[in-house]
Amino acid sequence: MTTHPDGLSNGMAAIQTPAGLVKPYPFFAQPLKPPQVTDGDLVKQLRQTVVGQGGHCYTSSGKQPQVIGRDDEGFTAASTIFNGAVKTHALALVKPTDASDVSRTIIFCREHDLELSVKGGGHGVHGWSVAGHVILDLSLMNDISISLPNPVPPTLQESFERLQLRRDSTSTNGTDRRPSLADSHQGSSESGIKRSAQTLDNGDGNDGTDTDGARRKGRVDGDRADYSPLDRIDEEDKSRSSSAMDGERSGSGSRSGEELKSFNSTPATSVSDQQSPREGSSGISHHQAEAGPSRGPRVTYVNPSQTPTSAFPFVPTTFGASPGASSSSYGSFHPAFGGPSQQLTLNTHPDPPPYTLVSFGAGTHSKELDAFTARSPYGAFHVPTSAFPVGSGQFLSGGFGFLGRKHGMAMDNIVEVEMVLSDGRIVWVGQGGTKGGDWKEGEDPEEVWWAIKGAGAILGVVTRIRAKAYYLPSVYAGNLIYLFDRSSTPSLLRHVRDCIKGSPRTLYTNIIMTAGPPGAPAIVVFQLCFSGSRAEGEMYVQAISAWEGGRSLFQDFSERTFERQQLAVEEVLKGGHGRKWFIKSDMLKSLSDEVIDETCARFHSVPDGCTWLFEYTGGGAVADVKDSCFPQSHRESAFTVAALHQWSHTEPPVEDTRCVTTAEEWINEVIHPNSPGGPLPCFLQSAKQSDVASVYGINYPRLKTLKKLIDPDNFFRHAMWPATYDEKDELQSLPDGEIGAKEAEDAGLTRLLRDGEKEGRVEPSKDKGKSKGE
Numbered sequence: 001m002t003t004h005p006d007g008l009s010n011g012m013a014a015i016q017t018p019a020g021l022v023k024p025y026p027f028f029a030q031p032l033k034p035p036q037v038t039d040g041d042l043v044k045q046l047r048q049t050v051v052g053q054g055g056h057c058y059t060s061s062g063k064q065p066q067v068i069g070r071d072d073e074g075f076t077a078a079s080t081i082f083n084g085a086v087k088t089h090a091l092a093l094v095k096p097t098d099a100s101d102v103s104r105t106i107i108f109c110r111e112h113d114l115e116l117s118v119k120g121g122g123h124g125v126h127g128w129s130v131a132g133h134v135i136l137d138l139s140l141m142n143d144i145s146i147s148l149p150n151p152v153p154p155t156l157q158e159s160f161e162r163l164q165l166r167r168d169s170t171s172t173n174g175t176d177r178r179p180s181l182a183d184s185h186q187g188s189s190e191s192g193i194k195r196s197a198q199t200l201d202n203g204d205g206n207d208g209t210d211t212d213g214a215r216r217k218g219r220v221d222g223d224r225a226d227y228s229p230l231d232r233i234d235e236e237d238k239s240r241s242s243s244a245m246d247g248e249r250s251g252s253g254s255r256s257g258e259e260l261k262s263f264n265s266t267p268a269t270s271v272s273d274q275q276s277p278r279e280g281s282s283g284i285s286h287h288q289a290e291a292g293p294s295r296g297p298r299v300t301y302v303n304p305s306q307t308p309t310s311a312f313p314f315v316p317t318t319f320g321a322s323p324g325a326s327s328s329s330y331g332s333f334h335p336a337f338g339g340p341s342q343q344l345t346l347n348t349h350p351d352p353p354p355y356t357l358v359s360f361g362a363g364t365h366s367k368e369l370d371a372f373t374a375r376s377p378y379g380a381f382h383v384p385t386s387a388f389p390v391g392s393g394q395f396l397s398g399g400f401g402f403l404g405r406k407h408g409m410a411m412d413n414i415v416e417v418e419m420v421l422s423d424g425r426i427v428w429v430g431q432g433g434t435k436g437g438d439w440k441e442g443e444d445p446e447e448v449w450w451a452i453k454g455a456g457a458i459l460g461v462v463t464r465i466r467a468k469a470y471y472l473p474s475v476y477a478g479n480l481i482y483l484f485d486r487s488s489t490p491s492l493l494r495h496v497r498d499c500i501k502g503s504p505r506t507l508y509t510n511i512i513m514t515a516g517p518p519g520a521p522a523i524v525v526f527q528l529c530f531s532g533s534r535a536e537g538e539m540y541v542q543a544i545s546a547w548e549g550g551r552s553l554f555q556d557f558s559e560r561t562f563e564r565q566q567l568a569v570e571e572v573l574k575g576g577h578g579r580k581w582f583i584k585s586d587m588l589k590s591l592s593d594e595v596i597d598e599t600c601a602r603f604h605s606v607p608d609g610c611t612w613l614f615e616y617t618g619g620g621a622v623a624d625v626k627d628s629c630f631p632q633s634h635r636e637s638a639f640t641v642a643a644l645h646q647w648s649h650t651e652p653p654v655e656d657t658r659c660v661t662t663a664e665e666w667i668n669e670v671i672h673p674n675s676p677g678g679p680l681p682c683f684l685q686s687a688k689q690s691d692v693a694s695v696y697g698i699n700y701p702r703l704k705t706l707k708k709l710i711d712p713d714n715f716f717r718h719a720m721w722p723a724t725y726d727e728k729d730e731l732q733s734l735p736d737g738e739i740g741a742k743e744a745e746d747a748g749l750t751r752l753l754r755d756g757e758k759e760g761r762v763e764p765s766k767d768k769g770k771s772k773g774e
Helices: 040-051 075-079 099-111 157-168 198-199 229-242 244-249 254-262 282-288 366-373 447-456 488-500 536-544 562-572 591-601 653-674 687-708 727-731 743-744 748-758
Strands: 015-017 020-022 068-069 092-095 116-119 134-137 144-147 215-219 329-333 340-343 356-361 414-420 426-430 436-438 461-471 475-483 507-514 525-529 558-560 578-586 612-614 639-647
Touching: 040 068, 040 092, 040 099, 068 075, 075 092, 075 134, 092 282, 099 116, 099 134, 099 414, 099 426, 099 461, 116 727, 144 366, 157 414, 157 426, 157 461, 356 366, 366 562, 414 447, 426 447, 447 461, 447 687, 475 562, 488 507, 488 525, 488 536, 488 562, 488 591, 488 639, 525 536, 558 562, 612 653, 639 653
Parallel strands: 092 134, 116 134
Antiparallel strands: 015 020, 068 092, 144 215, 144 356, 329 340, 356 461, 414 426, 414 461, 426 436, 475 525, 475 558, 507 525, 507 612, 578 639, 612 639
């Protein structure tokens, strides 16, 4: 078995067939070196370390950490990821419930020379999340809470310490209590915000708030089997939440009541009692099915129903219903691409705060997050995220979605994180200099904060996140679908490009070209979402529909909840989980006529089930962010482009080649020459140094320096980071003119820059004037 330079190995050699050379599928887990202890002893020792002798429940939610051996029931389901082609060689899987469990797991792996991989949502098709001896599965860390920004809620560090105190108070005589790391942090003077005496006095949770000082702490798994006395505290809090508005109007004196009053709160129009998505959700339960050979025909990325346009009427709604209204129900509407009808009920607020702060565990999926925040007592709020299905990894590596042009990416909206470093230390860091925990001399929390927003996975395990959420009861959204035609589609794409150029930040546009399934024509889908007014949205729909080359086959625009719009993306990914996947992506500076023409010419011959998309990012909030390791040159791009290819495990090897090479050739030959360097970090599928450096551009040398300081042994090797460095290869990966003389000198690359100019690989620096002969 051979190993590729990017750390992935292939399970088969290249095959010569009558159709040509078969290129092996790239995503197979690399074999691991044998551990120092036997598999059985390893699992036993790891379980004793993480769970403890007594095996008791230790978290406020009543959940207990789990250690599952490779031969134990549940291992296959927990270690299966979205890409069914990836099979793990891991020996054990740990499901932690808090940062302490993560810390113990890291220390154990270091002591026993074991490689660790971290699984958040399991949606990365490369397989890094299950590539280690031990998989750290964060799925149990899914508690969510929401609070107002003023008064400032306790920091994540204070919340952690308070949970430790509550946990300790539940220990009974005769039980073995795990040692708490809180003792080493409670005296820290570096905490961003101090706890008040009142907060300490109310440490039992009877003040009507959770440990974040927030209302309605959620446990979205719905599991009652591990009920603990602490659950009763949260149930009482939920009971208070159900009548929160009455209590606030009568002056209940709760902290949340005071916060709501500061915004002249009145009841939300309606807060749905719909059950949490974790329990009985098809979108979550599919992760627990073992992947196997796909059956049936190719599945395309978009699967529109044959329902006529008339079945999707726009449903008029009111944003600011009267305060006395308990609910606002309107006529039913059918969501995009079919599905059961629903009543449109909006959770509105007449005077919402500018944003709320949402704290959540790193095992939380976007679907769970949206379901919770949409039902907050402050109205429907949403954290900017990618569309489903994704996990919390997007908060460290991207996360562009329907709100991206208006509010930025998911990673741009985090305000604080809790992180476990490569030696097991627990630290906290956030915006505005917020920091806490056991930082060593020479470590700069502000530098780490800069790197977290784009490369957090290479520095540590983020266990909890706090992010901004924005008021958004509904959006006006839908899809326009046209047949793909090699001769006329270029004109259509140019028309849409010109329509959306310079559009307001409230407009989201995604151009999706999808082939198949067999027997069906290729189609072009324009997915639009407006977070502004309906009139503004209708204007753009009409402008696109005015294309003179033909009429759309289908459109389904309506006002809908943002949560409903997010679900529309999950619906069009039918059949995707467990199949064989390949994704290739890049950023695009502009959608030129040449790119459009060449794209349409190549798309004509792609395999069935393959999808190419252009997601419009230009002129939005993404370019406003300066304090992130994802470079400004990339943030100013007009589009993020991706080839999303999926196919069956049962297809012959030659199909692997077709599905992989058509994606690679389109991105490398058509898109990359018009790219600032590389894709969003979340789309990075290779750990080769040239690929990694292209993503971070001018910031790569600075990021490399920080990586060596925070994780000098590259313990977090199963992430988007090269195993070895080659400075010459690093410089070659940077776009022409990307690195100037001063930056190169700061990075220690002046000599390489000079050599690159001689070899014609790098344009002469503007600081040095024009070269001879010009």
